[in-house]
Amino acid sequence: MSTDTIALAHSARAEAWRLLEAISVADPGSEKFDEASRMATCSIDPDILLALAARHRLVPALADFLRRANLMNVMPVGTQHLLQHTLEWNRHKIGVLLSEAQHIAQALSDRGLKVAFNKGIVCQAALYDSRGVRFFSDIDLMVLPGQRADVQHVLLDLGYEDAKTYDLSEERLVDLPREKRLTYRLYPDHLPHFFRIDVGSGIPYLKVDVAFSLTWFGSRWQLPMDEVMADLEHVPVDPDAPRKKLPTLGTAYGFLFLALHLFRECWFQRTIEEGVLRLSQFADIQKFWERSGRNRADEICSLMRKHGLSPAIAWICHHVDMLYGSGITEELGLDSYLDPAWLNSAGAAEGSYLSWQGDMRSRLMAASPLVLTPTGEPPYGSEARALID
Incomplete structure (x- = not known):
């Protein structure tokens, strides 16, 4: 490959990346959105843009941006279909996970357990206005360290399995590898992920991540969880049901x-x-x-x-x-x-x-x-x- 060809490839990648950076924080109607719209009308390589978006879990955000900016036609027709379907599937998945999170929140509350939901399921609403553009694949929650066994029992009662993982090739739950189980023992700031198969949900599995710390085991940087969990806020996470809220930090x-x-x-x-x-x-x-x-x-x-x-x-x-x-x-x-x-x-x-x-x-x-x-x-x-x- 010639030096000129390499330089052109690097330039194409850099142009696609600059657009993706802008899209990642572009709210509809904002200056950043307008900036991204101008950039998207230039000769951006659609294959590079899609590959970068996929790697960084920004395909739904890219699809939503192109749709709102009326720029979907900058992508090849087949890619347009992929983007549209990915956005709709992500919105469906978020709806399933929201419903499940509310179900878990109620079950924990019924047992008198305090919980704070965080990361994707909260960010998709609080930071991205429930547009269905924030990709996430599990339900993250934080509980007090002394309640870990109680939370585990509640999730097991809800049909979840622990010490499992999802095997993509076999499309089923399998035992967590021994080295992974040992890792959780060495770093006791999380429980092993909980999984549940719900064949009617339209997504392969439901996954719950339970944490007991804002940092990680062994670091000098620690915050007392009693302090962290003392004053929780409640975030509306479902635009169709504004009264439905999840507790968060x-x-x-x-x-x-x-x-x-x-x-x-x-x-x-x-x-x-x-x-x-x-x-x-x-x-x-x-x-x-x-x-x-x-x-x-x-x-x-x-x-x-x-x-x-x-x-x-x-x-x-x-x-x-x-x-x-x-x-x-x-x-x-x-x-x-x-x-x-x-x-x-x-x-x-x-x-x-x-x-x-x-x-x-x-x-x-x-x-x-x-x-x-x-x-x-x-x-x-x-x-x-x-x-x-």
């Missing part, structure tokens, strides 16, 4: 949780190698800040200082700022934590430290796995490190 804790969860997936070698990192997760942080986080900046800052969370929050907010041109890091007063050795660090599986080159945009865009290089201990590295990584 308060705004300040909700922002910190999204940022800490994303840091975990960005920083540890184990999660890096699983390849779960997505642009949509950074979009969540940006949109959360713009919609409600900025209004609670003082409370967020107070909690960061109280619990020593500033290095991790600075790490994530800096990379969000670099992607979207925002100023969250400065607004939270975190500039003093922006040491390059920290911002490009990672935690190695055996307990040492690693570094990576480039910025988060190049990291997310790259078609090949992230190259990690052994390095010395970065600033704040020992605070982030799990006791057993």
Whole structure:
């Protein structure tokens, strides 16, 4: 392949990526939406755009954007059909998961158990106006550590199975591999996922993820869960039934949780190698800040200082700022934590430290796995490190 051909391929990928970045945070009628509309009328390679959107779980968002901007015709006819059907299926799936989440919430409430729903099932409403564009595949909930056994019993009574996973080739539930079961024992901040097959739902399975911590086992960055769960908020999650709400974390804790969860997936070698990192997760942080986080900046800052969370929050907010041109890091007063050795660090599986080159945009865009290089201990590295990584 000639140098010119390689350069053209890189340019086409970069153009498609810039459009996808804009779409990821573009509310209908906003300046970002108009910017994305102008970009989409240029010669964007539809195959590259679709491939990037699929990798970053943004196909429903891409479809919704093209439909609302009246630009679906920029894609080939077959791709238009795929986009339209994917959006409608995602909306159906969200409806199924919403109904199930409300069922679970009621069952837990009936047993006197406190629960906070979070991540996709809340974000799709609070950040994306229930348009059906936020892709997620499970129901995430958080409970008090002392209630883990009670929550487990409730889910089992509802027909869920634990210590299972879904086998795509066999299209059925199978036992969780032994190494995965051991991982949950080593990191007791989650229960193994719960699965239930509902053949009438139209989706392959229902999955529930139960967490007991905003951070991860062994880190110095911990928040008392009694404090976190003390004052929950309730979010309307179904536009057709505004009285139906799900309990979720308060705004300040909700922002910190999204940022800490994303840091975990960005920083540890184990999660890096699983390849779960997505642009949509950074979009969540940006949109959360713009919609409600900025209004609670003082409370967020107070909690960061109280619990020593500033290095991790600075790490994530800096990379969000670099992607979207925002100023969250400065607004939270975190500039003093922006040491390059920290911002490009990672935690190695055996307990040492690693570094990576480039910025988060190049990291997310790259078609090949992230190259990690052994390095010395970065600033704040020992605070982030799990006791057993």
